[in-house]
Amino acid sequence: MNKPLLISFVVAALAAAGAESFRISLYEPAVVKGKELKAGDYNLSVKSDSVTLAQGKTKLEVPAKVENSDKKFTQTKIRYNENNGKLSIREIQLGGTKTRLLFDTGVAAGGE
Numbered sequence: 170m171n172k173p174l175l176i177s178f179v180v181a182a183l184a185a186a187g188a189e190s191f192r193i194s195l196y197e198p199a200v201v202k203g204k205e206l207k208a209g210d211y212n213l214s215v216k217s218d219s220v221t222l223a224q225g226k227t228k229l230e231v232p233a234k235v236e237n238s239d240k241k242f243t244q245t246k247i248r249y250n251e252n253n254g255k256l257s258i259r260e261i262q263l264g265g266t267k268t269r270l271l272f273d274t275g276v277a278a279g280g281e
Contacts, residue, residue: 189214189215189266189268190212190213190214190215191212191213191214191215191245191263192210192211192212192213193210193211193213193245193247193261194209194210194211195207195208195209195211195247196208197256198255198256199247199249199255199256199257199258200255200256200257200258201222201229201231201257201258201272202231202232202272202273204229204231206222206224206229206258207224209224210224211223211224212224213261215233215235215263215268215270216235217235218232218233218234218235219231219232219233220233220261220270231272232273233270233271233272234270234271234272235268235269235270235271236268236269236270236271237267237268237269238262238267238268238269239267240267241265241266241267242262242263242264242265242266242267242268242269243264243265244264245261245262245263245264246260246261246262246264247260247261247262248260248261248262257272258272259271259272260272
């Protein structure tokens with residue numbers, strides 16, 4: 170194997186290891202860190218201290234606290250707070266992993 174090709178594989182592997190990717194679906198419009206998201210499917214990339222949500226050409230990177238649970242989550246769950254009729258995402262549990270994403274919504278926890 171030649172050197173440039175080997176370097177390309179190493180760079181690609183490191184880039185893939187830097188962020189985990191998942192798919193989530195929002196069934197209603199929601200707010201995350203003050204940014205409004207439309208209902209629909211999103212690609213979600215998790216980094217050490219932030220999350221990127223992408224839908225088509227739209228990308229949104231927001232800070233998030235990434236935690237690991239003791240047990241794997243059986244399914245992806247999105248937990249919300251409701252404030253003045255708007256849903257704010259406060260937590261995403263990623264199914265098949267032990268990863269939980271926490272978002273500061275600025276309101277007290279009340280609903281799911």
